[in-house]
Each structure stands twice: as structure tokens, then as C-alpha cells.
Amino acid sequence: MGASGDHSKTGLAIIAGHGDLPRLLAEECQASGRKYAVVEFENIPLVWASTHPVIPTIFEKTGQLISQMQDADCLEIVIVGAMNRESIDPSKLDDKGRELAIILSETMKGGDDETLSSIIRFFETNGFRVRAAHDVLPSLIPQAGVLTNIKPSDDDIFDASRAAEIVTGLGRLDVGQGAVVGQGLCLGLESIQGTDTMLEFVKNNREGYAPNPTGGRGVLFKAPKPAQDFRVDLPTIGPDTIRNAHDAGLSGVAIDAGGVMVLRRSETVSLANDLELFLWVRPKE
């Protein structure tokens, strides 16, 4: 049972990117009896959407999308799942689409936060209320504590603390949301390509950077950017994160309490237990 039912009588449009999160939210709405629709972009086909009400659209037809969502009585929206910087066909743009494209062309150079804030403002200006995924489905954000059988060692706690310091600094620059630290050494920093690509980099480039053979094997830490709008782009982890952290030889994964969503939590925790990694929801210091 989500928190969605009480907040509003209006329907929720789930503007869906790649990944698990849009599906989880649709299932939550379905289960709780909330009115909703899944907005499916032509170039982000959703194999799971057939059992849900769908609004089909393309990126260029923003004006048409706005009407469709209004017609479906969806005045609240949630923008979830990964969207790459999709290319736009200028010949297909409607008036609202052109307006949004201009806004994006001006803000995209400024970093993700600025881009996403401008998208939120655009929808708000057009009469929608933008909600956060974890506001619709609060169980996505776990309470502080260690979720796995394995607990972080003193070395891991030290590495997580150093990584948290680094991620906070990166976040202030509106760059990444993750870093890997092992034995105090920064083995990887998240840039635009995201966490999984960083973990692959660490896997391929960590040899010789663990001076103490009995010391910490390294920790992935993730946290939201301090200035980011919590309604979109809150970082997520899931089973892939655990698998990739394991492949990179790490001891475990630490996430900032209150700011990182865990997708498919039971599968994620059980995989971490199988692979003997810790998953630590780290309280803020």
C-alpha cells in the first residue's frame, strides 16, 4: 500500500524511461487502486506495459502529450527511469515541443540538475504537479542500517567515509553521484556514463592499487547531489549494481540514507548475501 491514495484524487501519469522503476510504480498504482497511465515513448518501448493503461507519444509532440494526460485526468506526473539524451526530429515538433526543445538546448550544457529542473518547471507551468517516485512508493528508500548478513569492516567503514566525502564534493559540482574507494585510494569516480560503467572501469584498472593484501577490498558509495531536485533523478541501485560491485572485487556497497532508491530490494539483498557483499544504508554523519 503506497502513500499515493491519500494525497490526491487526480490520476498519475508515469512518464517512463528505461529500467525497473516505471514498472514498479505502475504496479503500485494498479495494486492500490489509484488512477494512472503509463506514458510510453516510441523510442523507449516498454515490454511490461501491456497490462497497464498506456499513453503512447513521441518526444517531439509535447503539446499532444499534455492534452492526452489532461484527457486521462492525470494532473500529477512522475518522471522516472533512465532517458538518454534522445535525438529530436525538428520537423515533427509541435508548439509545446518546440518550446521545451529551446529550454533544453539552453540548459543542457549546465549539467543534469539544471536540465531536470527546467523540465520540472516546464510541466508545472503547464498545470501539472510533479511528484517523486519515492513519494508515490516510499518503500523504495530503505531506513539506515546494514541490510545484508555481511557487515562492513572497520576498513570498509573508513573507505565508505572517504568515498562519501568525495561524492559530496562531486555532487556540489553537479557531476556524479558515486565513487569507489579502497584502502583510502579513489579507484573510480562517476561521470556522465553512470555507476555501472564506473564499476567496469574499476574492475579493469584496479590492479596494483591495493597495497595491503589483507586491507579493505573497496566500497562503492552512492548519494544524491546536494542541490538536486529530489523529484527526479534520485540515484538508484539494484541487483546489477551488486553484481558489478562484486565483479570489481569490492567488499560492498554503501548508500546515503534517505537519498538512494533500492529497486527489487529482496532480490538485491539476497544476491548480495549470495555474493558475500555488504549493503549498508549509511546514516549521514
Add this chain to the structure above:
Amino acid sequence: MGASGDHSKTGLAIIAGHGDLPRLLAEECQASGRKYAVVEFENIPLVWASTHPVIPTIFEKTGQLISQMQDADCLEIVIVGAMNRESIDPSKLDDKGRELAIILSETMKGGDDETLSSIIRFFETNGFRVRAAHDVLPSLIPQAGVLTNIKPSDDDIFDASRAAEIVTGLGRLDVGQGAVVGQGLCLGLESIQGTDTMLEFVKNNREGYAPNPTGGRGVLFKAPKPAQDFRVDLPTIGPDTIRNAHDAGLSGVAIDAGGVMVLRRSETVSLANDLELFLWVRPKE
């Protein structure tokens, strides 16, 4: 003609790691008639050292090294070239070696700056004066300006500025000294593995991250960390940096004026000209 001759009558010990810099300094001392010796570690063999006076040593015998440098009248030292975190054989340590190993074990977790500062303090405490490579050979640090035929475009200037902002932030965290930005997007951040590994990462992971086909192709920016001791570990670039930046599809390389050494400058600039990259010594903003 370097600035070395005037400052001191004592000899200079060049404590040599990997790379070109130790050789360049030895050649400068030889050419200028300054007394000097090259300290060669057993596990960092120097193929170029046969025409220079050499003090052979191993990492564990720090006390012996101190005596050898004193005997050779080398009371000034310069610590140059890349040294990985070499392993130590505890059974070979002499008293001073043990003292230094303990200091390093305490500071290595704190980041490079702390480690290097502690090494400098150790040698100063033992009666040596630690000098900077660019103090011995000032021409290593170029004046502000564009050194190549190709000049940075407005897009490149924008990207270099964003990268400089990021590198300054990273530097405050005592992490990397470099970043790659293209069209405002952070494509790579330097962690412990260094610039060349970051450029290889960018080469392999930048597809799809240049939304505008006629926009900037990306810029590597390098700068020293704000808090670092300028006597060691000042960042360097050379022909390899240019070649790797080219392979990563970048428009050029920008370095912080006054804080980055250019090795084999004429070769570096001429390669950049051949590959149609710019090399910009960027004044501080």
C-alpha cells in the same frame, strides 16, 4: 641554462621514478655543470642513467641512502617521476627505512598530498632541502598562451572552463588532477590510475554523449591540486597525453598556467600540430 647554479653550492640528488622528468633534470645538471647524482632504485631501473653519476639503492635502505647522498655532497634533493606504491620487504628495512615506513603507513590512507608531504618532512628533518623540478628547470612550465597552430574554439573555451571548475573541486578533495568535458558533459574524471587511463576510459565510453554533432569534441584539462606541495607531484603532460587525447576524440588539451609541466615540449607541440589538436596554457580566471 637552468636556475640551479645560482641557488646553492651543494649537489643535487635526483630521486628518480619512472618517466622522462628525472632524465631531463640530470641532463640539465650535466649541461649546466652543477654537481648532482641520480638515485636509482633497484626496482625502477633507469636505462638512460649510464652517462650520469648514480647512487644505487633500494626502498628499504633509507638510512643507507641518506649516508650515500651526504657522502656525495648532495644535500638538496628533488623527488621526480612516477612511483607506484611499491611493496616493501620488512626484513630488509634499516632504522631510517623503518621510521619512514611507519610514517607512510600512517599517511597513505589520507590521499597523495598527505603522503608526499610526509616524505618531504622526513627528508627535511634529516637535513636535506627538498626542491621542485620546475625550480631546478624553470622552462618546464610554459607561459600562458596557445602553443599550437589550432586555437580553442568558443565551445572548447566553454568546456575547458567547466573542466577547470570540476578539477578545482576534485583537487580540494585531494583526488585527481584532470577531467574531460565535452559539450558541457563530464566525460571523465581522474582517479588514482592517472590521466592516460582516464583518456582510455573516455575513448571507450563517450559514444552517444556528444548531442550536437557540430559542437565541441571535448577538452582535457589538467591542474595541480590547490593544497598540494609544489615540490613534488606537479602534474605533467607530454607527447603521450596528446596522442591519447587525440585517440579519445578530443579537440585539445588545456593546462593550468603556472602549475603543469610540459615534458619534451617541442615534440609535444609538434605532435599536437600534426594531429590538429590545440594545446592551451590557460590563465587562471
